Amino acid sequence: MRAILDNTRRAPTEVDMLLLWSGLVLLLLGMVMVYSASIATAEGSRFTGHQPAYFLVRHGVFLTVGIVAAVVAFQVPLTAWQQWAPYLFMAGVLLLVVVLIPGLGRDVNGARRWLPLGPVNLQPSELMKLFAVLYAADYTVRKMPHMRDLKKAFLPMAAAMIFVGMLLLKEPDFGAFVVIISIAMGILFLGGLRARLFAVLIVVMLVAFAILIIVSPYRRERIFGFMDPWTDAFGRGYQLSHALIAFGRGELFGVGLGASVEKLFYLPEAHTDFLLAVIAEELGFAGVLLVVALFAVLVQRCFAIGRQCVTLDRLYPALVAMGVGIWLGVQSFINMGVNMGLLPTKGLTLPLMSFGGSGILANCIALAVLLRIDWENRQLMRGGKL
């Protein structure tokens, strides 16, 4: 393990190039695929004014804003992030409350997830994922001396997360709920919360999910659609069946960029939640493999940087880095699993790739924070000071 870490440490660069490039490739490939996936629907819709490049232009703007924000975020030392973390978290909670207020939040397809801000919509739950990482890491570091104390270490965080979770379920945004709970639990687990507690918690949560799913017809519908999309292929299983068809059509090397049929009004949400299906159809198994591999590299880099922090006794950056790894790993896994029919359908985008301003912005800042952590590590190892 140490040898691997040493290896990366000896890289002559100022930043982790592997992390940087896999992030950039995902962002750029995402933009190309968003354009390809949206071109037909954009041209065919009066809502977009029949402009084929409607989503491309917006995605490009989001990327630009995201990269500018990332450059700014890179300048911010982790100590500052740690100081701001509780306030950012509170601001996030406030936004989640605001989005639920009728008249302020914007309703799309029965979900109130967006805050209209002039020409763009803000999706607080996307930003909340970043804030949850920053805050959970800060919380865990502060509580670390008491990690074996259930009352002190776990319950306050559990209370905060239950509150946030309820706000998210109110929207509803089940996907963000799962991701944020995973982040909080994961960081607590990394921080040393008792393993037995986790075993209990996992059981409790499974039961809770089961109840949620049984109680809510909206979620139950999605569950059954995922179990067998072909029994009700034109009803509940419609979206998934088309996603699976897209995978099947792609074969090894795809039907070619731009040649997807599924994106031609068959597959709903092709440029957002089901972008991977379009990638699978147009670029084939090879394209899917590339995307999965890039996310695996990202996750591996997050944890590698995190562990490097640990060796440098930088606990907060370590937990932030690993927290981002959990976030990107869990969200990309859920999104791709949904696309392939491994998991029940929920509204989660593919990080760094899917269309959506708030998501791209949050993802870019998260990568910048990671690069910053790595950069600070490198400075320290050269004997420099922060």
Add this chain to the structure above:
Amino acid sequence: MKPHKYTESPVLHLKLDAWRSRAIVVLLMAAMVSLVGRSFYLQVINNDFLQEKGESRYRRDIEVSASRGRITDRNGEVLAISTPMKSIWAIPSDVKLAPDQSRALAQLLDLEQRELNRKLATDRNFVFLQRQIPPDAADRIAALKLPGIHQEKEYRRYYPSGEMTAHIVGFTGVDAKGLEGVELAFQNQLEGKNGSRSVIKDRRGQIVEDVGSIKPPQDGRDIQLALDGKIQYLAFSTLKQTVTDNAAKAGSVVVLDAKSGEVLALANWPTYNPNNRERLSGAQLRNRAVTDTFEPGSTMKPFTAALALEKGKFRFDSLINTAPGKLTIGTATISDAHPHGVLTLAQVIQKSSNVGTAKVAGTFAPKEMWEMFDSVGFGKPPRLGFPGEVGGRLRPYAHWRPIEQATMSYGHGIAVSLVQMARAYSVFATDGELLPLSLTKLPPGPVTGTRIFSPQTVQEVRTMLEMATQPGGTAPKAQVPGYRVAGKTGTAYKIENGVYARKYVASFIGLAPASDPRLVVAVMIDEPSNGRHFGGDVAGPAFSRIMAGALRTLGVPHDAPLNSNLQVAQVVAEPEGM
């Protein structure tokens, strides 16, 4: 691994367990690997099943419409042609129109906006908004880029010569199947075989790409009619004029090529515009020359004379006493319009004496007279191929009463169509052969018919018919300058509700040039009511004009001096028998 216990130092105590992060990484990597496995299964192993599901959703076999064959006249002039048009259809659930879009669409579709909304307010997911609109209007609709509004290529049948050839050409329905006339008669040849192509369509019905092989459409065969456009025009316009001048109810003209049996012209009035068939009445639609029968009257007499000559019972100049212009058979009396006294057989025809003809017919056995009628095609359809062809009425001879046989000899108590009559006259135009009729152009070469009369008989009847158009005959107005014309007038009472009414059918059937007949022209005017009703006065001039023009069109050499028409002015037509 357990937390470290070997130190009290808070810094060292706050160590993160490496196994925990490793566990999470392993978990996440395992998840990623499962994704790769699942993806491989879907894309490489199980892709047949998924592709099949996909094809069932967006692969469609669509028809490629073949174009229908053209119909042309004998010179290649187009009488019916299929032009590409567009049909506009909609998936109503996809259609969302702003008020101004709705207005624009309705206008381009030539629909009331209310009507458009009514068509769109359906539960079905396919509805035709308008069929067969011109391509430019369709292009403008396409330019509106309205969701849920789609187009399809169709063909529309166009008839350049319109009402002039309406009855002979007929028309097709909206599904491009022939409904009338040649369009129906030659449906099998004209209709193409639609091809098919397999395509992938997007959810809105637009074709994305072709898959598999394309079966090209086989276009229908062109049909070249025997019809001569110029003669048809002449026949039609003359007919129209004649019907109007005589305030008649209707009329028909048939022009046959006496050498081949080809139908060179066939016109009816009233007619209709096949390009715009709104408000069509049955009267306009009827192809009277083929579907309507009438009692021909005196035009039947030459057949009686021919049979008399053929059987050797009379000679050209056998004398027949028609005085006192009346003849009583049983309880019925037949009469001539003017008593004539003693006439030769030729004069009986020339002056159209009913009494004379009836006396001649009295010498026949009913069977031999029936056989003659049957052999020239009366009582059975002429088998032109037209829909609704009638055979007319020729009652079985076994039940003929003498008075019936007598009236039949001059064309009453027997009903025929004008086409049957024209064809029967072809016997006198050839040297005694009845030719099969043909609607389509025949290859050059002699046509063999069925021998009915001997050339000798035909020669003599033709002379009698020529006399009828000369001074002392019933139809000097049927003369054609520069040609010898042979023909016979007919003025028949119409039967209404089983009794003869004071309404007439005036007709003239003739052939020219008499020395070597090239054409048979039959003219029938139904209910002339402008003071004149005799065939020679009403149908004769029309015959003359049509025959003159047709002979000139065909470049038929003259067989008479051009000034022969000088006699016409001096001649007063002799009234004929019934």
